[in-house]
């Protein structure tokens with residue numbers, strides 16, 4: 296198992312909840328409602344305060360327990376002394392000409408991740424990271440080039456939503472979440488699902504899982520596990536190729552979970568009425584964007600409740616592929632549409648601030664691990 300880095304760097308934190316002594320006070324940001332109730336009971340406080348605390352942390356957005364003014368002074372003091380409340384710190388806030396906003400967030404151990412707000416799609420959408428870096432090593436993805444640095448905790452995943460919701464003024468409005476930032480959510484399964492439970496809490500954001508889309512390279516056992524979750528998000532699968540040979544070259548986990556297995560897992564994935572699985576397909580000029588590829592894709596998806604989201608490559612230095620012309624993208628999309636496959640072409644938002652798909656990377660990361668090594672361990 297991959298060992299997440301331990302949190303022993305509290306001295307670097309500027310938050311009032313920092314713990315210079317490096318003690319292991321429980322973190323309010325890491326507790327799902329039931330755990331918070333238990334922790335309160337252990338301090339002799341009634342369990343129902345958990346809902347109030349959730350409202351302060353998620354809805355109101357306080358990062359300091361002493362500000363939770365509908366709690367007794369005694370309980371506030373207990374929360375402030377016996378717990379901490381970690382909140383990602385905004386270190387950079389970039390606004391794209393199309394309204395996309397990319398936040399660079401620093402975590403308690405000084406790791407950095409990116410979280411993106413994509414307005415008016417027509418929904419308001421937050422694109423959230425689940426890991427620092429990524430072990431999947433997809434050939435066209437900048438995050439993949441970093442290798443995996445570490446998993447995010449549940450509180451850090453939900454914390455990105457807290458910070459985005461308050462930075463955008465949407466904490467009391469409805470928004471969607473796509474787990475399409477840095478990382479592979481199914482490689483950090485437990486923390487990702489715990490974050491969804493925290494975001495679902497009634498006194499917090501009360502997010503419906505229907506508003507959450509989890510995007511994966513297709514880790515089959517984890518997909519089967521997801522299929523049994525009470526809080527099941529929408530599923531998006533990064534397909535990107537129509538033959539095993541090509542998919543293994545582009546998406547290395549395909550070696551362990553080949554196309555037929557990933558598609559079989561999709562076919563048995565329980566779908567609600569009217570919902571479909573999204574298949575993401577990044578278009579690489581002259582590589583996987585030919586009419587034969589499009590026709591093979593139609594055959595692979597036949598009989599499935601599917602929609603295809605074509606993503607013309609977001610090119611970047613260090614990526615050895617090109618973005619196809621609009622004509623090639625249209626021709627590919629047309630072949631799918633003519634054969635009754637629902638298809639959309641993803642508009643690349645935030646390209647001028649490098650907030651687009653696969654462009655999330657934290658520059659100057661020194662803790663790079665070998666992606667190949669991480670894969671060998673985890674898949």
Ligand code: SAH
Pocket residue numbers: 431433435436437474475476478479480510511512531532533575576577606607608609610614652653654
């Ligand atoms: N690990 C998850 C989430 C990754 S990001 C997954 O693989 O699904 C979401 C999508 O962006 C994925 O489909 C990913 O393959 C795609 N992507 C990565 N790099 C890209 C790039 N340079 N241009 C366009 N899409 C890219």
